[in-house]
Structures are given as structure tokens and as C-alpha cells.
Amino acid sequence: xxxxxxxxxxxxxxxxxxxxxxxxxxxxxxxxxxxxxxxxxxxxxxxxxxxxxxxxxxxxxxxxxxxxxxxxxxxxxxxxxxxxxxxxxxxxxxxxxxxxxxxxxxxxxxxxxxxxxxxxxxxxxxxxxxxxxxxxxxxxxxxxxxxxxxxxxxxxxxxxxxxxxxxxxxxxxxxxxxxxxxxxxxxxxxxxxxxxxxxxxxxxxxxxxxxxxxxxxxxxxxxxxxxxxxxxxxxxxxxxxxxxxxxxxxxxxxxxxxxxxxxxxxxxxxxxxxxxxxxxxxxxxxxxxxxxxxxxxxxxxxxxxxxxxxxxxxxxxxxxxxxxxxxxxxxxxxxxxxxxxxxxxxxxxxxxxxxxxxxxxxxxxxxxxx
Numbered sequence: 335x336x337x338x339x340x341x342x343x344x345x346x347x348x349x350x351x352x353x354x355x356x357x358x359x360x361x362x363x364x365x366x367x368x369x370x371x372x373x374x375x376x377x378x379x380x381x382x383x384x385x386x387x388x389x390x391x392x393x394x395x396x397x398x399x400x401x402x403x404x405x406x407x408x409x410x411x412x413x414x415x416x417x418x419x420x421x422x423x424x425x426x427x428x429x430x431x432x433x434x435x436x437x438x439x440x441x442x443x444x445x446x447x448x449x450x451x452x453x454x455x456x457x458x459x460x461x462x463x464x465x466x467x468x469x470x471x472x473x474x475x476x477x478x479x480x481x482x483x484x485x486x487x488x489x490x491x492x493x494x495x496x497x498x499x500x501x502x503x504x505x506x507x508x509x510x511x512x513x514x515x516x517x518x519x520x521x522x523x524x525x526x527x528x529x530x531x532x533x534x535x536x537x538x539x540x541x542x543x544x545x546x547x548x549x550x551x552x553x554x555x556x557x558x559x560x561x562x563x564x565x566x567x568x569x570x571x572x573x574x575x576x577x578x579x580x581x582x583x584x585x586x587x588x589x590x591x592x593x594x595x596x597x598x599x600x601x602x603x604x605x606x607x608x609x610x611x612x613x614x615x616x617x618x619x620x621x622x623x624x625x626x627x628x629x630x631x632x633x634x635x636x637x638x639x640x641x642x643x644x645x646x647x648x649x650x651x652x653x654x655x656x657x658x659x660x661x662x663x664x665x666x667x668x669x670x671x672x673x674x675x676x677x678x679x680x681x682x683x684x685x686x687x688x689x690x691x692x693x694x695x696x697x698x699x700x701x702x703x704x
Contacts, residue, residue: 335521338362338364339525340361340362340523340527341363341521342527343366343501343504343529344366344534344659345369345485347667348674350481350484351484351674352681353365353493354488355674356678360492365494366496367496367499368516369498372481376532376638377532377640377662378481378667381583382476382581383474384472384474385471385668386398386422386469386472386473387439389432390432392438395436395439402473408484408487412486417473418474420472420473420474421468421565422470422472425567426574427465428570429467436469443470445465445467445468448460458626459624461571472566474582474583484674499515500515500516502516504537504656506654507655524655527677527680528658531603531662533603533604534547535547535549543653543695546699547642547649548643549602549603549606549640549641550600552598552638552664553610553611553615554591554635554638555593555618555633556589556633556634559589559628559630560588560628561630569621576594579594580626592618594614598640603639610637640662645697647693648662649662649693649694651694653696657680661673
């Protein structure tokens, strides 16, 4: 039987960020990762993720601003560039809500007309009369390098990272938690952080905290383009519930990735396929062909997992001796360093700088239906 101050289940971006934050505060931390840190089996596959302040709600806008500062601090500590600004362009009727949220949070943004968009980004094409919001702080994150950096810094501060070691079960009691690991060992701690992504639902349910978390199989298609200085693009008019996007890679000039948000089927994370859906791929390539001139050349398509809540809001809460960390639904990576600190606060019983009311685990939308 081993004892630690905190046991963290899941070594993706959120788990490693929490391990870094807690170990930097002098806590004895052990992190269990069922694969290896930086693996491509979960939600962090691929080289990049987008960072954006543009959101439908001022709560998320303020969190993103806070997180932007934390990313810069992480870069300084890691001694490497993890973020590069490219700007973010949102298109469609939904930009009205985004503009109100940005204004409510005191952030700068622009509402460029058609002619200005065409002049600034001559390779982009949109239907006449489209609405736009441009936010200049939009950026690209090096997701793989960020996770490795967080893990390295956590270990430097004293956290113990155990790869290829899953949590077989979590039991809660008056004295805290007991985690039985896949290697046969048992770990006790006053608190556990469950940041297991698509594997979190069954673990939490067995631990007495069932939540409506739905793993889905998503994909992004990478293309070669002759279109320098592209911003990130989200097209809210094309398919509002599954908006397509373009994420340029400034670290690999001439390459973009494109996909459709929340367009994949529900899957079992242990038996899911890594084979792309050719129909969805063709749909995205067609959309890119209508939005970019000259044409893009398809390179490859990669899959990843989302963990989706019914309302698409995060789950960040403490329930007894469990800290539930599911900042998910395909838009959580940008908040990684901020949420690492928030989870450390929850684990140690300190007040958080982020209001967490909307992210509670007991909200009605998360209840499992019989």
C-alpha cells in the first residue's frame, strides 16, 4: 500500500497540468497514465490545437484571457515556444453572440465587412453578406510538445509519473480514496483527480459519481495549401451544430488541418477504430475547396476522441474526495495551464480564481437517464 497527497488518474494535458501545479506547491503526487504521456489514443492526437478568446459566453472569454497568461508563463518555465499568434476569424450569424461576449469581457475585436476580409485574406472565400468577428489574439498551440513539457516540469517538481499503468478502480471513503492500479498496486490518498478523458465515465460511475459523458470519434484532415498568414477560421453558418474549421500550422507553413466540430459517432474508447470516415473527410475537403483559393491538397486524416457533455460545458468540481476534471466537448485544451491550477486548488481545499458554478457535477444536464 502506497500513500500520496494526491493521486491523478490520466496523463493527458489536464492531468499533467494538475501534476505540475500540485508538485510545484510541494505536494506528493502520483499520476497514472494507461498509455504513455503524449500518446495518440485519446483527445490530444495531432500536432496543434487552436487558442481563441472568441466564445459565446463572457465566462469562457475571461477564462481564455487568464489561460493565455498562463500559457506564456508555461513557455517561460519550459524554455520553449508553445504558442504562436495568427488571429481568429469567426463567420456567420453566431458571431453576434460572440461579439456580445467579447464586449462583455472587455476584449478587443473587429467586425470587418466582406470587402475588408477579402482584402486582408485574399485566399479566403465566403458568401456575400456574411458576418464576421476577428479577434487578434487567436493562436496555435503545439499540443504534443505542451503535454510533454507539462509532464517534464511535473517530474522536475517531484511528481511521480507512472506510464502504462491504468486505474482499475477507485473507491472513496471517510479517509479519502483508494486507487487500485492495473499493475496490482494500491494507492491511498486524501483526494484523487480523475482526468481520464473518454475513460472517465465508467471510473466515476463505479466510484459513485455517475455522469452523462459521451465519448465520440472525431477526425481532422490535414491539407497542403499555398495560403500564407491564414487565421483560424470557424464557419458557423455552414452547419451551426457541427461547424467546420480551419487551423493553420504556423510551425509548418503551408499546412492546415480542417474538420467539423462534434460530427463523430459515439464510441467505446477501448475498441474504437483509428480509420477515418471517408464520407466525413470528403465533406470537409469539399468545404475547404469552397473557402480557399487556390485549391488545397489532401495529405492525411487523423482521428481523436472527444468526451462530450449534454450541454457542452466542462465538468470541474470536487465531490467528496474526488476532483472531477472533464474540461471536454472538444474545446478544453486551450485552458490547460489555468485548469491545472484550478484543479490543484480543488484538491488542496483552496478557493479558485475561476467561478465554477456552471461546471458543477450535480447540474441537471449531467444526470444519467434511466
